[in-house]
Amino acid sequence: MNWVERAAELRQWSRGGVRAPHKPLLLLYALGRFQRDADDELAYSAVEDDLKRLLEEYGPTNRTSPAYPFHHLVGDGVWEVRSDRGSGSPGTGVRELRKTHAAGRLAPELRAALRRERSLLGRMARALLDANFPPSLHAELCEAVGLESAPAEVALRTTAGRRRDGRMRELVLTAYEYRCAFCGYDGRIGPVTAGLEAAHVRWWAFDGPDDVDNGLCLCSLHHKLFDKGVLGVGDGHRVLVSQSFVGHSAAARAQVTDLSGRPLLGPQPGTAPVAASHRDWHTAQVFRGAPRPARTAPSPA
Numbered sequence: 001m002n003w004v005e006r007a008a009e010l011r012q013w014s015r016g017g018v019r020a021p022h023k024p025l026l027l028l029y030a031l032g033r034f035q036r037d038a039d040d041e042l043a044y045s046a047v048e049d050d051l052k053r054l055l056e057e058y059g060p061t062n063r064t065s066p067a068y069p070f071h072h073l074v075g076d077g078v079w080e081v082r083s084d085r086g087s088g089s090p091g092t093g094v095r096e097l098r099k100t101h102a103a104g105r106l107a108p109e110l111r112a113a114l115r116r117e118r119s120l121l122g123r124m125a126r127a128l129l130d131a132n133f134p135p136s137l138h139a140e141l142c143e144a145v146g147l148e149s150a151p152a153e154v155a156l157r158t159t160a161g162r163r164r165d166g167r168m169r170e171l172v173l174t175a176y177e178y179r180c181a182f183c184g185y186d187g188r189i190g191p192v193t194a195g196l197e198a199a200h201v202r203w204w205a206f207d208g209p210d211d212v213d214n215g216l217c218l219c220s221l222h223h224k225l226f227d228k229g230v231l232g233v234g235d236g237h238r239v240l241v242s243q244s245f246v247g248h249s250a251a252a253r254a255q256v257t258d259l260s261g262r263p264l265l266g267p268q269p270g271t272a273p274v275a276a277s278h279r280d281w282h283t284a285q286v287f288r289g290a291p292r293p294a295r296t297a298p299s300p301a
Contacts, residue, residue, distance in 0.1 A: 032146030176217030261294020
């Protein structure tokens with residue numbers, strides 16, 4: 001049984017590019033708990049708040065109860081649930097899971113495999129991260145679920161046999177003339193760029209192509225905020241800033257809220273801008289809440 005492939009394929013039931021990382025988030029959390037205590041059983045009432053925070057932070061914008069993955073992950077063969085009624089989940093109802101003292105843990109076969117092969121846990125975590133989240137979020141997700149260290153790199157095959165195109169970064173940075181499309185940052189150390197990255201608009205994990213019209217050159221800060229749903233790209237290729245973002249300092253205003261409504265810097269003439277279909281996917285699946293009104297310039301004295 002290939003546990004790594006099974007982990008990578010947890011999201012296959014998702015359709016139309018809709019993000020549904022509920023089960024992957026629970027499995028990542030369970031792997032983190034196994035790493036700390038291999039014999040630990042996760043009582044639903046004890047982990048409900050943790051799972052709710054993970055779903056709010058890294059899940060889609062539509063709210064889903066943590067009871068949903070707690071129950072449905074059983075069907076993937078990696079998770080088991082027991083309650084006062086015996087083996088098996090009592091259902092997806094929060095009250096039922098609490099009332100019957102439902103508790104979950106990794107399936108016995110998976111626990112045995114993790115004990116036999118020490119590298120398996122890291123490879124499974126890497127598969128889950130690659131299949132459901134952009135690289136900019138991997139390290140903080142490991143911390144959020146309690147994994148002691150970021151999993152090692154591992155080459156993965158998706159169901160479509162796709163491979164990342166290593167040329168995308170250089171093509172995107174060239175298209176945007178080596179400056180952040182949001183703020184214009186263009187730092188270098190000698191001839192080498194420093195803090196500039198190629199961001200996928202539609203995430204690679206959700207069939208986003210390694211094409212220039214699916215990329216933005218962003219500084220490290222704005223790449224992270226873009227993947228977290230704080231920033232987006234709207235009609236007219238103007239910057240969207242989420243109303244959910246809170247920042248009172250001058251730095252927060254200058255780096256985030258003042259960007260609202262600002263046109264993107266680039267790409268250079270003759271290069272394809274971000275395709276509308278990719279912008280729409282990001283707005284629907286990643287961007288959080290409603291956008292702030294475009295910032296208006298102060299009137300002259």
